[in-house]
């Protein structure tokens with residue numbers, strides 16, 4: 001077992017496809033969405049009120065803040081997939097170049113870093129999520145099975161005299177603290 005993909009147990013009988021390469025020399029394994037998913041447009045904000053607040057240097061009302069927070073929060077598309085790899089390897093999750101053009105979807109953190117020790121972690125079994133924002137004017141509808149991103153396996157290097165890592169990975173998305 002060198003590196004590869006598995007379906008996480010909660011999706012065992014959901015008919016998911018493991019990520020695959022579409023052409024002979026493709027670097028990226030395409031990931032499909034595990035569910036039908038809607039990514040709301042970030043423009044669904046209460047525009048006028050925000051502009052008003054900025055114009056008058058007022059605090060944005062709490063209700064608007066809550067709404068904005070909900071919409072601006074990057075959305076996590078479940079893939080139902082986990083990846084195993086060597087200890088000195090990482091899976092880079094990148095957008096498909098067609099996504100900004102066709103679906104107005106971007107990855108707000110640029111790329112996703114899927115660590116080798118994320119695999120089978122105690123909190124979510126290592127399920128890979130694709131974090132996206134929809135900068136378009138309308139909601140982006142994604143169907144189960146749509147190819148949403150691509151994963152590229154890479155080796156990584158460590159630095160001399162580094163402070164040895166103290167933690168065991170418990171999950172993702174901020175699990176190691178601030």
Ligand SMILES: O=c1ccn([C@H]2C[C@H](O)[C@@H](COP(=O)(O)OP(=O)(O)OP(=O)(O)O)O2)c(=O)[nH]1
Nearest residue numbers: 112113114115118128129171172173174175176
């Ligand atoms: O697009 C992404 C990015 C990350 N992850 C998972 C795998 C990764 O191993 C873990 C942690 O990612 P990262 O280290 O980039 O985020 P963090 O904010 O530092 O979280 P943590 O404190 O859990 O390391 O979250 C994803 O599923 N999708």
Ligand SMILES: [Mg+2]
Nearest residue numbers: 173174175176
């Ligand atoms: Mg981290």
